[in-house]
Amino acid sequence: MSDLHDLCHFTERPITKSYITTLRQYLKLGIPLTYTVEEAYNYTKGIETDPTSTTTPLHLVCRHYPEDATDDEIKIVEEFVSVLLEYGAGWCLVDDKGDTPGCTLVKRELRNSPIYRQIVESGVRAELLLRKVEEYQVEFIEEDQIESQTNETQPEEPEEHIETEAKDQEASTSKYSEKPDAACDQQTYLSTKLEYTDDALLTKDAKDGVMMDWETDLMHLGAQSLFKGGKLLDSESELDSEINVLNIGFGMGIIDTKIQELAAQSPSTVTHYICEAHPDVLLKMRKDGWYDKPNVVVLEGRWQDQLDDILQKGGVFFNGIYYDTFSEHYEDMLELFDYVVGLLKPHGVFSFFNGLGADRWVVYDVYRKLVELDLSNYGLSCVYTDVNIPNHTKKEDGSVWDDVKRSYFECPVYYHPEIRFIDI
Structure with missing residues (x-):
């Protein structure tokens, strides 16, 4: 020392x-x-x-x-x-x-x-x-990588040799590189088999937790936030005659089931949009009758494609938008914000499952502030509700993570976000 x-x-x-x-x-x-x-x-x-x-x-x-x-x-x-x-x-x-x-x-x-x-x-x-x-693709060059300007310039290799070497290197990389992790790469995830258990949705082989039962109360809170966007501006009680709600990422359907319950209680006509890309989840949705429910619109495919299509066609705006996908990152959320400002009604509410950096509390706190800063650049404000979830990983015979590859939430407090246009 x-x-x-x-x-x-x-x-x-x-x-x-x-x-x-x-x-x-x-x-x-x-x-x-x-x-x-x-x-x-x-x-x-x-x-x-x-x-x-x-x-x-x-x-x-x-x-x-x-x-x-x-x-x-x-x-x-x-x-x-x-x-x-x-x-x-x-x-x-x-x-x-x-x-x-x-x-x-x-x-x-x-x-x-x-x-x-x-x-x-x-x-x-x-x-x-x-x-x-x-x-800006800034590159930092180490001192030992800097070649002296006095060094003689090496003769250029013939173009054909360079192309052949590049192809050989690409083939070698492709042959020996590991398959991308489904939890980190969306295309890999979409081609990965999933399985539903009694209390979770997992990737079949790697046992990555896509969604789990312990999230139920948080999903219900998210659904309730979306319906707050049904109230018209400058009104404590008057609702839109037609309410549109969008959930991106069906998973186990926890939030969508709650949305259906709230829709049944609403005096307004509620159209419930669900965007889902994974074929195994879509198959489960079809088997469970989601395609046949009244006023439910299933958008099959990646949200990037589906929301772009809605924007181009026009005419549909949402009172509530919820985002909860797997294998996507904060960079994807930043792209989503562009769509949110174009599709959310002036009095609408946007929310998401907030697991950003939730494996360490300090990182969770960093992302809490980052989200606020980034949303302000889009004319949106974020208000968090702190929800205590002590022992959320405990169950009678052990932990909910026992059969899962990795834990994706380790904080004792959940920061539930409600996002609206600023000054609304």
Whole structure:
């Protein structure tokens, strides 16, 4: 362990400006703030292998942040963390315990501390910056990759040879590369067999959880939010005479069943649109009679294609839109926002199953803010309802994840989003 790492233990109290002064001295010496305890240990022991974990100074600050800190000390620690982040401390690096700095604070029940908020804000900035880097295809070239301009230019290979080599390389890559994961690649998912169990919808071989029974209460909450979009502007009770509701991603049909219940109770005529792309789910829907239900319109195919078709034809606008798909990512949601502003009625409500980064609470908090920021760019505002779901993974004979490849929700609180046009 280095002197920099020792500094982050806050062993000398009270915590004063001297900590900041010492930290800046280390910076002047060129010590990077991504320098880890593991790297320091390997250096002192003469070990040349790369460490497998990254316990950074920011991790140590989060481990040793004094719970009894005075207001003055808290301000010093905040400034200390600001310097760490300013000079490249990673908000999401994983330490020897498998935790990010934010996870460490969560485990210490310090999620309401100022430095936790700093870490979340850093995560938001980092994600926005990464998005810009990818958008403009910025490339970072390592120093050892830069060829000296004085090197002689190598003779160009004949064009035919280059084409042949490229084809050989492509064939080799195709032959030996692993099949894309259905949970990460939509085309792979759509060609993957699914199976329905008593309490879940899974990919047949890999046992990825596509949808599960424990989500029922959250789906019901989502359905209720959609029907709030049936009320006309400037009215507490007057409803549209015709209400259109769209659910993207049928899955187990939990939210769609609730939508049908609410539609039966509504004095207005409710047309219920369901967009689903997976052939096994569509087959299940047909067997269960969804195609025959009155005022139900099944849109077979990817929502990107179906919503584009609705927009082009015109004439259909929605009081409520819900989004809950599998194998799609936040980038897909950003594309969906373009359609939402074109298809949602002025008083309509958009919502979605919010599992964004929900395997770690700090990442969940980062996405909570990202969604708010991104939606504001579309003229939409997002209001969250915090729903406690303690022990949502428990059941009498174990956990709901026992027969599932990976857990996709680990937070004790669910952030239910209701999204409307701003000032409505």
